[in-house]
Amino acid sequence: MEQRREANVRSSYEVDEVYSDLYSTLSQVTSTTANDIEQLLFSFTWRTCFILLGATVGGLLFGYDTGVISGVLLSLKPQDISRSVITNFDKEIITSITCVGSFFGSALAIPMADKYGRKMTLAYCCIVFVLAALLMATSMTLTFLVFGRFIVGIAVGIAAQCVPVYMSEISPSNARGTILTLNSLAITGGQLISYIISFFFSSIDQSWRYLFGLSAIPALLFICLLDFIPESPRWLISFGSLTKAHESIKIIYPKATPRQIALKLKRLIIDINKMRRYQDVEEPLLRRSSCFFFRYNHSSNSLQLLEEPPTDPSNSEVFILPKNAGQRSTRRRIHRMEPRAKRALTVGCVLMFFQQITGFNAFMYYATIIFANLKVENPLIPAMAVAFTNFIFTFVALKLVDSVGRRSTLLCTVFIMIIGLLLSSVGFARTDTRLIITSLLIFVAAYASGMGAIPWSTVELLPLNRRSFGSGCISCVNWLTNAIVSMSYLSIMNRVGNEHTMMIFVFFAVLNWIFVYFFFPEVKGLSLEEIGKVFENGIDVHYVYRNYH
Missing domain, CATH: 1.20.1250.20 (MFS general substrate transporter like domains)
Incomplete structure (x- = not known):
């Protein structure tokens, strides 16, 4: 049991390193606060x-x-x-x-x-x-x-x-x-x-x-x-519904640009997954067979849900979210x-x-x-x-x-x-x-x-x-x-x-x-x-x- 717990902790920190790398290497979108919805005046349309x-x-x-x-x-x-x-x-x-x-x-x-x-x-x-x-x-x-x-x-x-x-x-x-x-x-x-x-x-x-x-x-x-x-985008992300979460963010922030929406979605995905480090999970968080891959393309300002990581990520941002993360989290919430x-x-x-x-x-x-x-x-x-x-x-x-x-x-x-x-x-x-x-x-x-x-x-x-x-x-x-x-x-x-x-x-x-x-x-x-x-x-x-x- 202790060995498995230590392995889970290591997996948890490995996840943090992956997300840390995402923050540092995907700076093209995050470099200015102009793309941060949280820093903009909320539009009451x-x-x-x-x-x-x-x-x-x-x-x-x-x-x-x-x-x-x-x-x-x-x-x-x-x-x-x-x-x-x-x-x-x-x-x-x-x-x-x-x-x-x-x-x-x-x-x-x-x-x-x-x-x-x-x-x-x-x-x-x-x-x-x-x-x-x-x-x-x-x-x-x-x-x-x-x-x-x-x-x-x-x-x-x-x-x-x-x-x-x-x-x-x-x-x-x-x-x-x-x-x-x-x-x-x-x-x-x-x-x-x-x-x-x-x-x-x-x-x-x-x-x-x-x-x-x-x-x-x-x-x-x-x-x-x-x-x-719309449904809460945070709840949708926690259950792996990235496409619906993206649509929900678009509705909540009707004047936001695609880039701002992509940044908001990425940050929510990363923060929600990093939060799992504090839970007693029984399996590593990142497994290719159980992950969603989500790409933001800078040249076309488009978002795309992928089954596999892109082969050419030179102009892309890739977000990773474990499938069914919310269900595993829910079972352990009270314990x-x-x-x-x-x-x-x-x-x-x-x-x-x-x-x-x-x-x-x-x-x-x-x-x-x-x-x-x-x-x-x-x-x-x-x-x-x-x-x-x-x-x-x-x-x-x-x-x-x-x-x-x-x-x-x-x-x-x-x-x-x-x-x-x-x-x-x-x-x-x-x-x-x-x-x-x-x-x-x-x-x-x-x-x-x-x-x-x-x-x-x-x-x-x-x-x-x-x-x-x-x-x-x-x-x-x-x-x-x-x-x-x-x-x-x-x-x-x-x-x-x-x-x-x-x-x-x-x-x-x-x-x-x-x-x-x-x-x-x-x-x-x-x-x-x-x-x-x-x-x-x-x-x-x-x-x-x-x-x-």
Whole structure:
């Protein structure tokens, strides 16, 4: 066994030498940054905007189906679900069961995204959204409604895991933070839409059925437009589909030249294969009988898939990719994880834990109940103000993540979150409705500008061979923590009071700031492959500043 392991390591280093030679000898294309797509300004054409819009449908449904519960709880009558009374515990179950379903959905999405691809996984997810919408809208009992909420939770969990993975893999490094934040914008937009629809449907009898049923429309739209959305080129390359990967890159970068596309494809192939060095493979990577050969011809600016190496490579670039590399990688993904991937995954999971434990979704789910207890005439109006603030300040995150950076944004916004929570505690203690609303809006604005978006983008910290699994773990942490908070918030509020509940959230927000300061690295401007260097020896939080500033 040890001899075989040593042989595998030698083979791994031999592969690195081959790729090193490729980089040095094939310099005709790589000599200038003008041919590097990553260094060019990303073009938001109608086609790329359409792709991003389609990819964010999952986030939109995620936000709608989690935010709509606030309006549902306000309009739901006991007789609608064959009950004599709806207790706080019933409300907690109806709300939190979606988070439980999302936990299982995130775990289910891990093998689905690797086996069927990011694009098809999102398609299956939308089918589940449609089925769940029908189940919830036609529920006649509490049990049936809870089951429907569990099913929609599975779809939400799949979307929460797969959308960030897909968007990170189709984004250039200089716009990745912005594009990943579009998913958070879709989530907050979905929540805002759910509040607006709840407001306009509030006078209709059993309006909650319409609120649930409407969520099927965006899912059906995504399924109809599936053919226009490309698969992730990184996933295609990992499964040996070079020709499809080439076509996918052409769609994602419509203004790129053939030479730029060839360079992008070559770098992805080399980086993905070099990544296999960290896996415990049982056979050499390079065998002529099990390799693809791909050639870029300078004279004609053309790409060609070959069965054998070219006999005259004088004016060609040849790329080598083992067939079925992705399948071998998938079988070993869970059994072995390199230390740098473990560190990156830990950072992502802990930051996601803090995203939920600081209480934001408790306000989103139970906003109408909180304001109803404060004797507000129409609880949906301040709840809509909270959702609108969340949506608007997500644009701030959109602006800051790539210009200011993830780390600096979090350090500033988490501090403001602490101030907002402290003020809300004072407001609840004095029963000052204006102070409560103002402080909650401060908290929500700061949250949306940083913690609402950035934890979802931590999938970019993970290497390709762990991205689907790691994204699933991060998403599972989100939903497990979310379920705990949403399942206990009303009970804790009734037992210790709102002012003390806010102080519990303050405690976790302070821990959140400390964690970001010591353990969250800045990665703005780094390619997905270069991010791994940040975690090679511990967590180098100042890697970007030391090397590029």
